[in-house]
Amino acid sequence: MDFETVVAPPYVAKPLTLLPFTAVMLAPGRVGDPASARALARPYRDVAARLTRWIDQRRASTDTGPAIYLHEYTSNGLTVRGLVGALDVSHRAESLADRAVWPHEAIHPEQAGELADRMLQMDLNPAPILLVHHGAASLRELISQVARSRPDWRYLDRTGQRQRIWAIRDDEVLAEIASHLSEARCLIADGHHRYAAYLRLQENRPGTPWDTGLAMLVDQLDTPLFLGAIHRTLAGTTLAALAQAAREVGADVVEQGRRHALSALDSTHLVLTDGSTWHTVEPRGLEREAAVSWLHDRVLTRLTPAAGTIAYHHNVEDALAAAGTTSPAVLLPSPDFDQVRALVEAGGLLPEKATSFQPKPSLGVLMRPVTDG
Incomplete structure (x- = not known):
């Protein structure tokens, strides 16, 4: 397999759209557990049935209905929060000005293909890709209002991350979020190959739930991810x-x-x-x-x-x-976020593994069964 080949993944077009989805969540004691990660591994075709069994056994749960989730996690004293939803990847940008999602690293097509095959067998987006942007002050205030309310889920996971999650279902709030995000430009912080896998799945199955892929959008002006070398x-x-x-x-x-x-x-x-x-x-x-x-x-x-x-x-x-x-x-x-963003918005890319955005959320907090949309 030729992993020397690298290409720039396509660009998703504006408007940036995060859609509600019905989340599956591992039980708090299993979030971040290495055994849980192994359960989401080979054989991938068995993962969907395995999750169904876990829900029956209360080792996992499914939400009562679709939502966009505000997810806040604290790791080693650093708190990050962002909106988690099904990112619409069904439209490609034709110009720099049209681009909503900006990769900053090239990808190996073969690796993206393997991930696409894996997700297809699993019928699952097992973890969100991480996107970062500079959000509007009005969106930050809206998120702060949500965060001041009682979370729907709150726990300490196996890794020591503190998790707080709010399910946003109010139509007016969802419409306001959609309006704020419509002109957003975001950088991929983590998950370049999964993003490319989303695009491959969408191209092969347009008009299906694969038109979207799970993403978490973090505002670097609100609760920034640490950007390391x-x-x-x-x-x-x-x-x-x-x-x-x-x-x-x-x-x-x-x-x-x-x-x-x-x-x-x-x-x-x-x-x-x-x-x-x-x-x-x-x-x-x-x-x-x-x-x-x-x-x-x-x-x-x-x-x-x-x-x-x-x-x-x-x-x-x-x-x-x-x-x-x-x-x-x-x-x-350590790279500078504004320098990286300026580079990619001018059409450039960094070498593979150029940045390390931390901390990342534990595996199993929010997953998306693709068959449910």
């Missing part, structure tokens, strides 16, 4: 080769001690290390280019021989643990 280790090259490639494209590369190198990691510097030797790297022009794009487009393309497998790490400690003489680590600065 994803670091790299590069198999098959050396620290010296990596540092030389950075110099060749005009970066200032300075050998430092560990403490000084790590303290220099900021919006204008990267760090290269094999665990023993440390370099700070100051590229030129990062105010116009994301550090991760500079690394992939300018530096890695100059390596001879080319780097082998790239491993990805969501924290510095994991990257340093994997670093070695033939797998140097590249520690990247």
Whole structure:
């Protein structure tokens, strides 16, 4: 299977539309439980029947009717809330101005196809993709009003996340939400391949419940997701080769001690290390280019021989643990949300695994049986 092929997924057109759906929810004690995740795995064709059994056994439940849900979760002191609904993906944008959903990373078509096949067998969207936007103040006030009321569900899950969920069914409130979202532009924070799978399923089954896919829309001006870097280790090259490639494209590369190198990691510097030797790297022009794009487009393309497998790490400690003489680590600065949004709205894309939006909600809080619409 050729996972080297990457393409930009299509763009969903305005108006951004979140539709009510009837949620299935795991019992609080099973939300985030690794055993629950395994139950949503192979054989995928058995998942729908398995969920039905779980509902009969009170290990899961189904809501009484369709709603758009306000979902708020707190993890390690950080609270995120957003609207969860069935995202209409049935219309494609024909221009930049028409785009409602903006991917910021390219995808592997084969991986998206596998996910589409999996969801089709499951008859289920098992988790929402995460979308972020800058919402209007009036929408934030409406969400705050909902959040001041008593939640329909409230519990602490197996991972320690605190969950609060409100089912929004009032026609007037739903109409107001729809009006606020109609001109919204949102960035995909998590779930690029699932988003592409939604589009593939919709193209293959237009006019069915697959015209929509489960999504959670978070306002970065309200309860922002933390935007962190994803670091790299590069198999098959050396620290010296990596540092030389950075110099060749005009970066200032300075050998430092560990403490000084790590303290220099900021919006204008990267760090290269094999665990023993440390370099700070100051590229030129990062105010116009994301550090991760500079690394992939300018530096890695100059390596001879080319780097082998790239491993990805969501924290510095994991990257340093994997670093070695033939797998140097590249520690990247955290991306800036406004810079990422400006880049993609100008038609650009970041390399794969360029951003890490955290925290993500636990698995099993809100799922969407597709056969129910």
